[in-house]
Amino acid sequence: MESLLTISILILKVAASSAWNYGGGMNMTTLLDSxxxxxxxxxxxxxxxxxxxxxxxxxxxxxxxxxxxxxxxxxxxxxxxxxxxxxxxxxxxxxxxxxxxxxxxxxxxxxxxxxxxxxxxxxxxxxxxxxxxxxxxxxxxxxxxxxxxxxxxxxxxxxxxxxxxxxxxxxxxxxxxxxxxxxxxxxxxxxxxxxxxxxxxxxxxxxxxxxxxxxxxxxxxxxxxxxxxxxxxxxxxTGYFLIQVYVPCCLLVVLSWVSFWINREATSDRIALGTTTILTMTFLALENRDDLPHVAYYTALDIYVVMCFLFVMASIVQFAAVHYFTKYSTDDREMMSDDSEGELEESYLTTSTTAGGGIFTEGGCNRCLQCLTKWGKCILDKRNRKFNKHVRNALGLNSVSKIDKVSRFLFPAAFIAINIFYWVTYLPS
The missing domain is CATH 2.70.170.10 (Neurotransmitter-gated ion-channel ligand-binding domain)
Known part of the structure; x- marks a missing residue:
């Protein structure tokens, strides 16, 4: 009898649990609606x-x-x-x-x-x-x-x-x-x-x-x-800008210094090098500015690009100074000396020819020998403005401008000093 009662209670509990679970969703819906x-x-x-x-x-x-x-x-x-x-x-x-x-x-x-x-x-x-x-x-x-x-x-x-x-x-x-x-x-x-x-x-x-x-x-x-x-x-x-802007600008500045080692008489070569670096710097500056807003102030990157641009421009101005002072101090004077020497040689030859009646007369051989000697000295004289510059280069007769010699050390030293000041100023601590 007791076992039968226990079984009945269990059956009722299971049935009640099933009914509750079945209606749970409906109960929650009713709850939310309420x-x-x-x-x-x-x-x-x-x-x-x-x-x-x-x-x-x-x-x-x-x-x-x-x-x-x-x-x-x-x-x-x-x-x-x-x-x-x-x-x-x-x-x-x-x-x-x-x-x-x-x-x-x-x-x-x-x-x-x-x-x-x-x-x-x-x-x-x-x-x-x-x-x-x-x-x-x-x-x-x-x-x-x-x-x-x-x-x-x-x-x-x-x-x-x-x-x-x-x-x-x-x-x-x-x-x-x-x-x-x-x-x-x-x-x-x-x-x-x-x-x-x-x-x-x-x-x-x-x-x-x-x-x-x-x-x-x-x-x-x-x-x-x-x-x-x-x-x-x-x-x-800053890595992206170092690769895309800072390093190219530095290389362009260094490239502009190559002109200090180019012969001062190679005008077209030095001008072509300076013009190329100027145009490349301009392109870098414009391309970098396209991605930035048109703010009224300058950025640290603008300062660096302008600084490099000025150094490249200074190398062209430096060559203009070399060219000007070289022509003034040597070529103009050489022109005057060459003209005077030419007049003396011409008068000497004329006098010798007229006085002796010809170079093959008596004493004419000596005079001819003297003329040839002076003519050879005139050819080998490095101050002669009419002498082929390529021959003088081959013989090592061209002198180096003092301005170029000073610039070879002054420009790199100034650029390094300005770079140190720039990076100390703008790098975050």
């Missing part, structure tokens, strides 16, 4: 009472790119909000449920914060394969809402030290319509842990070196609003 029966989504939770506290945090999945020309940066992140709505509290302890993960369509039937990014640009919500939203309701009315966003925000950059600069790009979060008296925003885990970043997040242009955050009040639209701000403190990589 929560929304008298719910007015137009009113914020606690309307007429103290302001609602909305807790926020951000998980960054990726950063970049950043555009200096448009002064915009972008990031892919999970934007999370947490608040309490006592009107949605429920009791489902009989089923052991304290939290419900619901469809994002539930948001269309309840109130949720009208959060926006004050300095945001063309941001968007990811919707493949469905809207990337997550909605969770707890039994005490606490609501957890997460969504995946790509945020493009404006960042007013200071490019005076570009490309050795550091930037602090803000992201400001607040309510679009509710003032500080209705909605207050705070960082969920405090200012020090407002933003979290995936460990493998890297940027091609920058390193993230800090994430300071704060919450403050700001006067907007005729009322005081609660504003959350986080600063992405970033330091720029």
């Amino acid at each position: 929560l929304l029966d008298d719910y007015d989504r137009r009113l914020r939770p606690g309307f007429g009472g103290p302001p609602l506290v909305v807790k926020t945090d951000i998980l960054v999945r990726s950063m970049g790119p950043m555009s200096e020309k448009d002064m915009i940066y972008s990031m892919d992140c999970y934007f999370r909000q947490f608040w309490q709505d006592a009107r949605l509290a429920f009791n489902a302890t009989m089923q052991g449920i304290s939290e419900l993960s619901l469809s994002s369509r539930m948001l269309e039937r309840i109130w949720y914060p009208d959060t926006f990014f004050l300095n945001g640009g063309r941001s968007y919500l990811h919707s493949i394969t469905s809207p990337n939203k997550f909605f969770r309701l707890q039994s005490d009315g606490n609501i957890y809402f997460s969504q995946r966003l790509t945020i493009k925000a404006h960042c007013r950059m200071d490019l005076e030290s570009f490309p050795m600069d550091t930037q602090k790009c803000p992201l400001r979060v607040g309510s679009f319509g509710y003032s500080h008296d209705d909605v207050i925003y705070i960082w969920r885990y405090g200012n020090k842990e407002a933003i979290s970043i995936y460990p493998d997040v890297t940027m091609s242009q920058f390193d993230i070196i800090g994430l300071p955050a704060n919450n403050a009040s700001k006067y907007l639209k005729g009322a005081v609003h609660s504003i959350l701000t986080v600063f992405f403190h970033m330091r720029r990589h």
Whole structure:
């Protein structure tokens, strides 16, 4: 008899459990419908009472790119909000449920914060394969809402030290319509842990070196609003600019110094070398400037390019000085001396010929020998302006300009000194 009673009790328990599980879905649907029966989504939770506290945090999945020309940066992140709505509290302890993960369509039937990014640009919500939203309701009315966003925000950059600069790009979060008296925003885990970043997040242009955050009040639209701000403190990589700009500029300057070792009479060669380096420097300067905004001030990169441009220009001016002083100090004087010597030789030959009656008369051989000797000296005289310059080069008769000799040491020393001053000034400590 007792065994039969025990079996009957077990059968009743199993049947009751099956009936409860079968109707569980219907019971939860009924529960949610009952929560929304008298719910007015137009009113914020606690309307007429103290302001609602909305807790926020951000998980960054990726950063970049950043555009200096448009002064915009972008990031892919999970934007999370947490608040309490006592009107949605429920009791489902009989089923052991304290939290419900619901469809994002539930948001269309309840109130949720009208959060926006004050300095945001063309941001968007990811919707493949469905809207990337997550909605969770707890039994005490606490609501957890997460969504995946790509945020493009404006960042007013200071490019005076570009490309050795550091930037602090803000992201400001607040309510679009509710003032500080209705909605207050705070960082969920405090200012020090407002933003979290995936460990493998890297940027091609920058390193993230800090994430300071704060919450403050700001006067907007005729009322005081609660504003959350986080600063992405970033330091720029200089490797790209070293390869693309700095090293080519240095090589062009060094190439312009080759003219100091080219013969001063090779005018076309030295001018061609100087013109080529000038045009190449101009091309580098214009190409580099295309990717930067048209700011009213100069950047560190502009200073370096202009400095290199001036050194290349100085090498051409140096050759002009060499050419001018060489012609003035030697060629003009040589021209005068050669003309006078020519007149003397001509008069000597004329006198000798007329006086002796011919070079083959008596004493004519001696005079002819003297003429040939003086003619040979005239040919071998390196001051003769009519002598072939290529022959003089082959014989090593050309002298080196003192200006070239000084420039071979002065230009490199000045360039090295200016480079040391430049890098000490602009490299971040």
